[in-house]
Amino acid sequence: MSFNMILSVTYDEINESNTFTNGDCISGHVTLDVTKKTKIKSFRIKLKGKIKVQWRVACSRGIRPSSKGYDDEETLIKSVQYFVGGDLGTPLLTDHNGQPYSNTIAPGRHLFPFTFDLPQEKMPPSFKGVHGKIVYFLEAKLTRLMRISSKDRIEFTFVPKPNPSNRVAQDDFTDKSWTFQDGIVSNIKAGRKCHLGEGLTVTGTTQNTSSSPVRLNFRLCQVQECCAQNQHWSHDSQDVLIERSDIIGPFRTANVTEVLKIPCNIPASLLNCRLMKVEYKLWVYLEGKHSFDSIVFGVELLPPRQQGGQSSFSEQSRSTSQASQVLHSSLLCGSPLPADIHHLFTK
Structure with a gap:
């Protein structure tokens, strides 16, 4: 039987609108399906928020029309948790019994739960515009020796809490x-x-x-x-x-x-x-x-x-x-x- 691996990440909804805000906990699990016993080098889950902008403008260079591209990126939040591997001294997540996960995975379906705390600091909301976007996502990555890494990613919607001091005055x-x-x-x-x-x-x-x-x-x-x-x-x-x-x-x-x-x-x-x-x-x-x-x-x-x-x-x-x-x-x-x-x- 040929080897097959399916990696997927999901999170738990906490309200009807399926949104998260400052100070919320976002929990979920990574599902790993394997058909044969396999050994893992590293296995982690990452929470990240970033702003990315990108566009092109036409410019004249000689006879042929051409364009020039502009892009930039900024990280808003980044937090990484490891199930297996990681750098020396990196804390590892444990199973429901408080034991570290094994780097050898038996055939079948395995669930790896995780929880992240969103910061109280002000961050911009999720947004997708014409030339840029603000995205928040969870990404799972599993690495094996001499093999291509497996990844899965899911986005979630972040909406910051309103600023109490930002009030609308009747005479403003x-x-x-x-x-x-x-x-x-x-x-x-x-x-x-x-x-x-x-x-x-x-x-x-x-x-x-x-x-x-x-x-x-x-x-x-x-x-x-x-x-x-x-x-x-x-x-x-x-x-x-x-x-x-x-x-x-x-x-x-x-x-x-x-x-x-x-x-x-x-x-x-x-x-x-x-x-x-x-x-x-x-x-x-x-x-x-x-x-x-x-x-x-x-x-x-x-x-x-x-x-x-x-x-x-x-x-x-x-x-x-x-x-x-x-x-x-x-x-x-x-x-x-x-x-x-x-x-x-x-x-």
Whole structure:
């Protein structure tokens, strides 16, 4: 009978959303199926979190078109536990009887349990964007003498706890004024922060001094930025939502109040990462020929608010993780940005 080995790693879910946060324990086991007696050189389980960015840009080199690649990587967390082997003095995991595992495996199925403690320190959430990703995973690796190593890996979703000091104040607004073409004046206030799933308030007045009816458009956009080698950046913008005010008649002044419903299934702002940023900008502009005139607000989107002693961010995190994986391939709302204001996204 030919030799066959199957290695797999799984973890235990601890909540309905199948997510983990700061201070949680992540437990599971590595399953090893072998058809013949075999000897192991080393056998370990690793927990790791990392940020990785990568993209290519076109460049001119002679007659033939070419491109240049940029990439960078940063480790957020790394912890390794050994069942067998490891460096001299490395503590080894033991079986349910407290005995070390043998480096000789008998035919059959064997389970090797493990437990990792996630740190209390702040770490960014799981995220997959256009040119970068933040991933957390468990990886098992078994090595034999004179044989190719066997590996298996499984990712898990990490959602950090909300910062208690990062609260949304009712009077925390940004106030801006802008004079559009034809002398149309808008004084707009927009909230600086908002929790996912809640409403972002935009208020103000607009004085229509033209002979045509007008109305304001509110467009919330996500901007992803990735940095590699400390000098090269890649930008990508996506529409999150589009709302329109009521029509303002010619030669009239109107009060404008809009509550923009922020979706739950988008990533929160990511502002504390060296290699990657996720920011949100609110554009306020007039329809039609005035669309290249705009007021721009920076908005920080926070994880869903804690409710009843339990974090609602945990209940939403699965859909958030799924949405972040596909956000770069499809717009969440409406059509792409008008060409006449798209250039404003570049720094």
